[in-house]
Amino acid sequence: MRIALTGFAFAIGFALVYYVTVRTIQGRLFGDASLRGALLTRSALADGTDRVLNVVSIASLLGTVALVATIALVRLERVQGLAAIGLLAGANVSTLILKDHLLERPDLGIREVSPATLNSLPSGHTTAVISASAALLLVVPMRWRYPTAVAGLAAGTVTALATMSAGWHRAGDSIAAFLLVGLCTTIAAGVVVIADPHSHDRTNFRWPPSTRWLAAVAAALLALGLALGVALNVAAPIRDATFGTWIAFGVGGLLITGTGIPAMGAILYALSLTDPRRSPNSRPASPPRD
Template sequence: MSFHEGGPRAAQQKDTRSPGTGAGTVALFTLATIMCLLALAATYYFFVRTTTGQFIDESALVRADTIRGRAGRASTEFLDWLPVTSLVIAAVVVLFVTIVRRRWTAAGIAVAACMLANLATQLLKDWLPVRPYRGVQTLELNSLPSGHTTLAASAAAAVFLMVSPRWRPLAGFLGGTFAVASGVSTLINQWHRPADVIAAFLVVAAVMLPAGWLVLRTGKDWNAWDGDGGHWASSRFWVLLPGIAVVVSAAVAAYALRELILGMEVTDSTSSYFWAGAAMIVGTGHFAMVAAVWLFSWAARRRGPARR
């Protein structure tokens, strides 16, 4: 027997197990889904049902008018084109990958999950109780989760599921940035509060994680990892950059909310709450993207080199 016949590379090539069948993979995907659902419930409870949460959320929305102008006009145009842009990007990529790479099952799962995430958002808008009065002047109408953000994030997630592991870090970075920009734009235009956007991210994650697990199971011939340096689109740079954004966003949010955190006298005349809300959106969106890239890469690297 030659070295090539018995070496590690041959062992990898003979490994025909699906990346989603391992007990560790099932446990991680299940745990991540449960955590998203718990985080969604906590987001609703804190920002909708408590005085402090309502104050932070509403203050961020009200103070958004302090930075309007060119940013407001640009974000309005972006939001006007968002539904069409999201659908076109997702449709082009999904159709291309489906036809060229023949990933029919994965395409069906990704599209179905995208539709389910948007349906879940609309149902939650109708089913969740309106905002109770907690001493904060706010509209009682429930606006959580954000429909525009759900559309952008779910379209980006569908693309993420369809591409092979070597492309997922880049797809995650671009899609996550697109979703974050959508969420921040809704805040700038005072369409949605920060919690509405954060809830949209969590809804999409809770739906797309089980869908991603199914894609891993059904796409065992191409869902394999060839290393961080195996392709330029899988460079650590695409994870490092949003990782830095998460850390910076957490610092900005903590500084902007320092009065509440330290129990100081609250100054309601500054724009700090807008920046806190924007930072929470940026941090949550990019954290979700980094976590997704890591989770899917971890599941895929358990097998040999991937097909394109």
């Protein structure tokens, strides 16, 4: 039930991001301003942007599949390994299907820097990086989970900003990618639990002490980003000026990071429900006595 509710929250978040950023005029105007601001950074960040985006490829995804399979075999976690590979494949395939076939970008009669009806949500590059992180989280030992999550979140955020700077994606595209991977992760976690419903811990999850600070940072980033985004849309002349597009690009970064932190936290929570059940009274065996 908890995994299902987490997945439902991801699905609602994805639908909301799609509606606001693609189906509303104000969302489209802000997205266009942030993209124009990102393009202004292209010449200054071209080399770094290209290096980041060139890392994400079919070869890197296949390498992740091999790594996930190796870890699962070493740890004798066959179900988790298959679920992780399914998560990786499902997230990336569903991104392609949603972006190219199912989700429409209607012409709302506004001028945009990119083709008005060319849908780019969700971001394939961001999906690839975050889904690779989520797949690894499903198979690595629990003690490695938080460092892996932090590294994955950082890599996903950098990739999202790089796709904006390259002019490939708007902020909403990468935010949607985070949420889509979260939904796919809950499905994978559900498969693991269904495969062996009596051997998983569903009650003893505890957030680490640093969580409250991360939650505060995420809330602050989201609040600041939303406030600045609304202010820019109200002050349209500033939003459409060069200085305003720089601000819009920065706001896009705030929103991506502010969404990525709780999304990764929810992924960790869903995966914690697949952990082996431990008896609260279990103790290590006593050494033999002479």
